[in-house]
Amino acid sequence: MQLNLKNPIVFFDLETTGISIATDRIVEISILKVNPDGSRETRDHRVNPGMHIPAQASAIHGIYDKDVKDCPPFKDIARSLAAFMEKCDIGGFNSNKFDIPLLMEEFIRAGVEFEVKKCKFVDVQTIFHKMEKRTLEAAYKFYCNKNLDNAHSAQADTLATYEVLLAQLERYPELQNDIDFLSTFSSHNKSADLAGRIVFNEKNEEVFNFGKYKGRKVSEVFDTDHGYYGWMMNGDFSQDTKRVITAIKLRKLTGK
Template sequence: MSWHTGPMTGFDLESTGVDPETDRIVTACVVTCGLAPGTDSRTWLADPDVDIPAESTAVHGITTEKVRTEGRPAAEVVAELVQALAEAVEVGQPIVIMNAAFDLTMLDREARRHGVKPLTDVVGDRLNVIDPRVLDKHVDQYRRGGRTLTDLCAHYRVRLDDAHSADADALAACRVAWRIARGYTEIGTAALATLHLAQVRWAREQAEGLRDYFARTPGKESWAAGVRTDWPLIPFEAVGADA
């Protein structure tokens, strides 16, 4: 059975900002697709114990007031997220994450911040990630236009309601991954562990290409230094204990 014809678990976060090293989880969703008769979805609202900037609220619609009154303690949410993903890994399901290096790095740093055992320490090398962004760039390298989840949904004819809500984005990422697997034999027939390792290489090559582009583009040279090649998450040791 090909990996995309069985259950897969989607994961998505919305956060206080765009730096996975220092920003915090606000909302999260873990959704399992490919089940009969439908999907199994769990969502969380966390109180990050910091104010949510207005520009982040403008993206996902969650205010500081809302998390203060309705959110659960961040440590509890992070522990439950790690457990939910670990359970999916234990039964052999791929974890589908759009731009995985952001979400998994943020979850890792939040776990360390709150004294929760990080996901990679729990499951080790059994973690197999499917990243629609990496897959799409590999199979259709020269296509013009954006590569956001909204862009990919439009290109692969996947319905996306309420973009930038964790539950909608997690489900849409799974559907995009399924479309890519159906459309490209090398993706759909690959063994899951083999495909994970291939994405490590593809993501590195894609990041190196972006870094080279920045380095040779007037006005963008300084951006090159900020491009990371790590996937599916930035190792904690790479940024140091003070990050």
């Protein structure tokens, strides 16, 4: 089977120093670009995160400080990666909640603009969980009848994710071989920010998706709890989330 594509799509996977979108860093990235004609291109990079890789992270992906000490920092490869991914839709495994927001944080820190809002996102894990509810290794065995060797290697996980999506399309006739459909199907909420802290309600209004104000309109909370905006701006939230809440606050102030 070949994906029915209007635009190229990039499947990617990250290995990182941890699971915080705001504070952790990339140590390895693998990207598989699939073009509308079915041809493929790949990019694989080890990255010096500029911080110690905790032992618990190394125990998962097998990458230690010594392995990346001579590798380039992300900012040195950011522009070429953005150019490689330009005008592409994006696919991954748990990518909507983790990989995409963290990658965008790295682009922001590197001062590289990437118009991610124009991309369609296809999260293969969400499709899997809606259909079968298991892990990538189990998905690979279930759909492809193969064992996933070198799990938690970015390259192996990236290729496995692409193969699982193709197998899902073969298995489920209700899934359409169309990126717009797959993007909608693999999304849980319509998010205003990449981390999903702010989502749109049924009236297309931004509301909080966490904490004591979950479900409340962001603009209304900022009107009644004057310290909440400052708390978020000084807190452990991603730069993208901070940009979104700042835009909401400025819109309220200017009336635009």
